Amino acid sequence: xxxxxxxxxxxxxxxxxxxxxxxxxxxxxxxxxxxxxxxxxxxxxxxxxxxxxxxxxxxxxxxxxxxxxxxxxxxxxxxxxxxxxxxxxxxxxxxxxxxxxxxxxxxxxxxxxxxxxxxxxxxxxxxxxxxxxxxxxxxxxxxxxxxxxxxxxxxxxxxxxxxxxxxxxxxxxxxxxxxxxxxxxxxxxxxxxx
Amino acid sequence: xxxxxxxxxxxxxxxxxxxxxxxxxxxxxxxxxxxxxxxxxxxxxxxxxxxxxxxxxxxxxxxxxxxxxxxxxxxxxxxxxxxxxxxxxxxxxxxxxxxxxxxxxxxxxxxxxxxxxxxxxxxxxxxxxxxxxxxxxxxxxxxxxxxxxxxxxxxxxxxxxxxxxxxxxxxxxxxxxxxxxxxxxxxxxxxxxx
DNA sequence: TGACAACTACCATTAGATAGGTAGAATTTG
DNA sequence: CAAATTCTACCTATCTAATGGTAGTTGTCA
Numbered sequence: 001x002x003x004x005x006x007x008x009x010x011x012x013x014x015x016x017x018x019x020x021x022x023x024x025x026x027x028x029x030x031x032x033x034x035x036x037x038x039x040x041x042x043x044x045x046x047x048x049x050x051x052x053x054x055x056x057x058x059x060x061x062x063x064x065x066x067x068x069x070x071x072x073x074x075x076x077x078x079x080x081x082x083x084x085x086x087x088x089x090x091x092x093x094x095x096x097x098x099x100x101x102x103x104x105x106x107x108x109x110x111x112x113x114x115x116x117x118x119x120x121x122x123x124x125x126x127x128x129x130x131x132x133x134x135x136x137x138x139x140x141x142x143x144x145x146x147x148x149x150x151x152x153x154x155x156x157x158x159x160x161x162x163x164x165x166x167x168x169x170x171x172x173x174x175x176x177x178x179x180x181x182x183x184x185x186x187x188x189x190x191x192x193x194x
Numbered sequence: 195x196x197x198x199x200x201x202x203x204x205x206x207x208x209x210x211x212x213x214x215x216x217x218x219x220x221x222x223x224x225x226x227x228x229x230x231x232x233x234x235x236x237x238x239x240x241x242x243x244x245x246x247x248x249x250x251x252x253x254x255x256x257x258x259x260x261x262x263x264x265x266x267x268x269x270x271x272x273x274x275x276x277x278x279x280x281x282x283x284x285x286x287x288x289x290x291x292x293x294x295x296x297x298x299x300x301x302x303x304x305x306x307x308x309x310x311x312x313x314x315x316x317x318x319x320x321x322x323x324x325x326x327x328x329x330x331x332x333x334x335x336x337x338x339x340x341x342x343x344x345x346x347x348x349x350x351x352x353x354x355x356x357x358x359x360x361x362x363x364x365x366x367x368x369x370x371x372x373x374x375x376x377x378x379x380x381x382x383x384x385x386x387x388x
Numbered sequence: 389t390g391a392c393a394a395c396t397a398c399c400a401t402t403a404g405a406t407a408g409g410t411a412g413a414a415t416t417t418g
Numbered sequence: 419c420a421a422a423t424t425c426t427a428c429c430t431a432t433c434t435a436a437t438g439g440t441a442g443t444t445g446t447c448a
Contacts, residue, residue: 008427026220027309029403043428045405101308111305113368114295115221125369151384159374160362160381164354167361171353174307175319180353187354190345191385202393223437237394239439395444402437409429416423 009047011037016048017058021094021102025055025112052117055109059123062105066090066127070134080142084161084192087138088185091165095178103173107166132158142192149194157192164188203241205231210242211252215288215296219249219306246311249303253317256299260284260321264328274336278355278386281332282379285359289372297367301360326352336386343388351386358382 015036019028030051034041048054073086094102106127113121135158142148150157168184176183200208209230213222224245228235242248267280288296300321307315329352336342344351359382366375 023309024218024220024306026218027306030405031402039427040429041404042406042430046427049405051404103305107364108305110364110368111297111302112218112221115217121368128365128369151387152381156377156381159365160358160378163361163365163378164358165361166364167357167359168354170301170304170360170364171322171357174304174315175322183350184354184357187346187350193345224439225436233393234395235438236396236398236440240393243439245438389448391448392446393444394446395442397441397443399440400438403435404433405435406433407431409431411428412426414423414425416421418419418421 008037008039012044012047013058013061016054017062017105018102020055020058020108021105022099024108025051026115052120055116055120056123058105059109059120059127063123063127063130067130070131074134074137079145079147080138080140081147081189081193083138083141084135084148085185085189087135088161088165088189091169092178092181092185094169095172095181100177101173104166104169107169110166128162132162135161139192146194148192150192161188161192202231202233206238206241207252207255210248211256211299212296214249214252214302215299216293218302219245220309246314249310249314250317252299253303253314253321257317257321257324261324264325268328268331273339273341274332274334275341275383275387277332277335278329278342279379279383281329282355282359282383285363286372286375286379288363289366289375294371295367298360298363301364304360322356326356329355333386340388342386344386355382 012033016028016033019032019036030041030044030048034044037044048057069090070087073083073090076083076086078086091104094104106124109116109120109124110128113124116124132155136154139148139150139154139157139161143150143154164184165188168181168188172178172181172184206227210222210227213226213230224235224238224242228238231238242251263284264281267277267284270277270280272280285298288298300318303310303314303318304322307318310318326349330348333342333344333348333351333355337344337348358378362375362378362382366372366378370377
């Protein structure tokens with residue numbers, strides 16, 4: 001099975017995620033999806049009974065993948081500062097491939113939060129919570145090994161860092177792209193140098 | 195003329211701005227607008243020939259108002275640190291009144307950027323540019339009077355601060371509200387203390 | 389009287405979603 | 419083993435509601 005002809009569900013999810021990361025959930029339709037994948041709109045409903053169901057499935061997969069990327073960093077033998085840099089690097093992912101205008105899936109959905117079902121919204125919030133917890137353990141590592149310096153609590157810093165990265169991606173998408181994202185990331189990391 | 199019965203255009207713009215700040219541009223309709231204001235949908239088109247026209251007018255007013263608030267801070271007799279704090283305080287505005295779930299108009303539109311007309315998108319980008327310029331002058335003031343300390347250039351710091359504030363608002367809307375926004379603001383300000 | 393600001397009544401298009409059906413693969417069962 | 423059944427992954431056709439938008443009309447007031 002060639003990479004371009006993966007199973008239909010995977011292709012649907014790939015295209016759907018791309019559409020949401022670029023246009024937002026309310027500017028993408030099952031019609032867009034069906035045209036991009038090459039099956040009929042009704043067949044899309046076979047895989048996603050409803051649009052909400054699609055969002056929930058998209059979030060499951062995204063959180064799973066993102067979580068694995070983070071775990072790889074957490075388990076690695078790096079200093080806290082190095083871990084933080086690698087973690088921040090994950091937020092560059094969406095800007096890496098053409099057309100270089102994707103946002104974070106959850107960042108996009110956060111903007112449109114009140115139009116989501118409760119279960120989808122809950123998943124987005126959980127993504128935020130788990131990320132802030134991950135950052136916190138990175139910060140605590142960095143304090144211990146002396147590679148990072150915090151002014152306040154690691155919890156407050158973790159929340160701020162997460163919000164900053166989401167904000168940086170939001171702005172970079174509209175202005176400066178990857179260059180801007182990297183600049184903001186550098187500025188952020190520098191603020192926590194000992 | 196009582197405050198609740200301002201002229202129709204103003205009420206339309208108030209409601210439209212509220213809807214965009216809460217739901218995003220692609221989840222609000224002229225129907226919503228017409229129902230909230232109490233005139234027919236066709237009459238809404240009298241004031242806004244098209245949805246794009248509405249967005250452009252909304253952006254004009256928003257930038258004008260925001261700019262005046264910033265100018266008041268810039269002109270005031272405050273230290274750089276005090277100006278920065280007041281500036282950051284502007285980003286709490288959307289969370290201040292019920293239902294406490296508004297975002298920055300331009301932050302919301304940034305997420306949905308590629309669904310906007312070129313003129314609307316340009317206006318959003320200009321809002322970002324002008325804000326970063328304002329922050330930069332605040333930072334330069336703060337360096338001069340010794341109330342702020344930067345690691346890198348004031349341009350880089352200004353860009354980062356702006357992205358952080360937009361990000362903080364995006365996240366706070368979904369989690370923690372005003373409390374979270376204030377916490378992130380405190381963390382941010384603290385990072386630039388001398 | 390004429391401009392303004394609203395109205396009624398449409399229109400074409402698209403949205404998400406459903407009903408019902410089919411070819412073929414997989415599974416169960418006499 | 420082979421017939422019967424069920425499942426998978428699509429399809430055509432259609433529905434209802436909503437979308438942005440237009441044309442032409444009406445009431446009001448300076």
